[in-house]
Amino acid sequence: MDVRTLKEYETLSPFEIKDFLIKAALNTSKAASITYLNAGRGNPNWIATEPREAFFLLGQFAITESKRVLDLPAGVGGMPKAQGIADRLEGWLRGHRDSPGARFLEKMVPWTVKRFGFEPDKFVHELVDSIIGDNYPVPDRMLVHNEQIVHEYLQWAMCGNPRPQGTFKLYAVEGGTAAMCYIFKSMKANRLLNPGDTIALGVPIFTPYLEMPHLEDYDLKIVEICAPQENRFQFTDAELEKLLDPTIKAFFVVNPGNPSAMALNDETIQKIGGILKKRPNLILLTDDVYGTFVPGFRSLLGAYPRNTIGVYSYSKYFGCTGWRLGVIAVHDNNVFDEMIAKHPEPIQEKLGKRYGALTLEPRKLKFIDRIVADSRDIALNHTAGLSLPQQVMMTLFSVAEMMDEKKSYQQACIDIVTKRVHSTIEGLGIEVQENPNFDHYYGLIDLEFWMRKYVGDDVVSWVKANVHPLDIVFKLAEDHGIVLLNGGGFAAPDWSVRVSFANLNDDVYDDIGRAVRAVARGYAQAYQLATGKTVNVARRAADGTVTKAR
Incomplete structure (x- = not known):
């Protein structure tokens, strides 16, 4: 596909571009009698x-x-x-x-x-x-027993050690998707974030976090806090120092990352704590859907509960995307209630009018309960809440995990995705160091990074000057019947692709790796034809070292 045509897709989300890729891949699969492979979906192909x-x-x-x-x-x-x-x-x-x-x-x-x-x-x-x-759900926020059970489950799934003191108030919601919508809406309604305010996003990041702030509903400015591959997808000191800017009201993080699949390490978490000492009212939002795929995972919710809104979804770990099970967690001792209480009187009067039908003392209404009410436009608060059969399923999933003292289920899930990662790496023919913070659920394959390492800077410079970054995913679809998502749409490197290790059978991932390598090889060959220069391809030795060869 030519560059001019590909430019037309630049404004689309990767999840919308995916529909065009699926159509192209299906046509290729049918015409060439090859297997159609969609590794763009994050839906796991196992269940609890x-x-x-x-x-x-x-x-x-x-x-x-x-x-x-x-x-x-x-x-x-x-x-x-x-x-x-x-x-x-x-x-x-x-x-x-x-x-x-x-x-x-x-x-x-x-x-x-x-x-x-x-x-x-x-x-x-x-x-x-x-x-x-x-x-109807009573209490509307969450059933009494279910909340206590899920609270304990989240101490393991999100918080980690040391266990935070105090109690979280939980709101059972229709998956992480609903959690995002409700939080954005209530933060605006309660003037924690106002149109024109600035938020920081830890990038790469799940695309809706990039897209929602620009909606007319919120009109927020974005500062990107980058976690580069060269730093093993951890935020650098220079990037974190951006958070010292007092105009930045909140810092949103997906941890482990999507698409990087890398959890924040202890050092990075401590550095964020250093930022909070200087900016004690900085709002943190952490979306920790994939934390259960990293043994010993530690969330910002566990480290800094006072500043953090926690989002968790059961979808990926238990293979229940169709159940729509998620939780919003806010600690009893939090900055949100304090910030709302300090609003000037004119704003207090407006908020009092907004929530006045719910309580005789609207100024005492907790932020978590405001989220519940806002999710039903206040007037329907009396019928708010996640459906009760869904909450029973949430209880059973949570108790099943807590009863599994040997963590057999967790290890089985980790083994599934880890095997697929290794197969993909084998197909790519590259050397990747193990990382204890890697959740193995997604992989971000940065062709620029690997081509620079294996075929050199000259080839990379030529490719970037003559090929559009979206060419990678369209070539995979049109030539190989494979659907991956473009990394640029996640604020990842433009020349990267995201592969899901969750949704296809084990035996296809080496094929995906070989297909990506074939696309990269095609670019190197195009460089040779265009320039007449020979490409020296680096070879991986048995000991893992990389050497140049003709």
């Missing part, structure tokens, strides 16, 4: 089975509880009752012990009751009544 088995079996018990109260011939049942329900579930499970999910439920209920000090009937009734879905 045990908590799902428990969910569907629990639903069967819930129906018996409904019919126990009312069972009309027309198919009308009643609402499950709490008294004695834990004993009834225990007895019912004894009679269904061979059913998938029964043994998990038999262990899960007493384990959870003991761990959290729950009253058995109240806990089981929350599960049963919620899986039926016969009530």
